[in-house]
Amino acid sequence: MAFGRGHASFTIDILRLAKDSLPATVTEPSPVYPELLNTPHPLIENPINDYDYKLKLKLNFNSSFRTLHDPKKDDHEKNFILNKWKEG
Numbered sequence: 001m002a003f004g005r006g007h008a009s010f011t012i013d014i015l016r017l018a019k020d021s022l023p024a025t026v027t028e029p030s031p032v033y034p035e036l037l038n039t040p041h042p043l044i045e046n047p048i049n050d051y052d053y054k055l056k057l058k059l060n061f062n063s064s065f066r067t068l069h070d071p072k073k074d075d076h077e078k079n080f081i082l083n084k085w086k087e088g
Helices: 051-066 076-087
Strands: none
Touching: none
16 A cells, blocks of 8 residues: 555565564674684794894884974974984
8 A cells, every 4th residue: 555645665564574574783893804713922022043133123103102392393402413423
């Protein structure tokens, strides 16, 4: 049965479907990435082979980001030391 402006209304009664046959409602989207089953191993403190290098590199990289400054600010002392190093 159609109601209003010629649009047919599809209800469960007209389509003769049981409520159990309808799919469940989705309340949240599916995950973009699959679940991570294997977590990466952390770098160890007493490394073997080249792990020592990787650990020091990681620590140096993290500490360098903590000590970064705004490049727009004038740092006269640093520029003086760099220029002196380039000349010598």
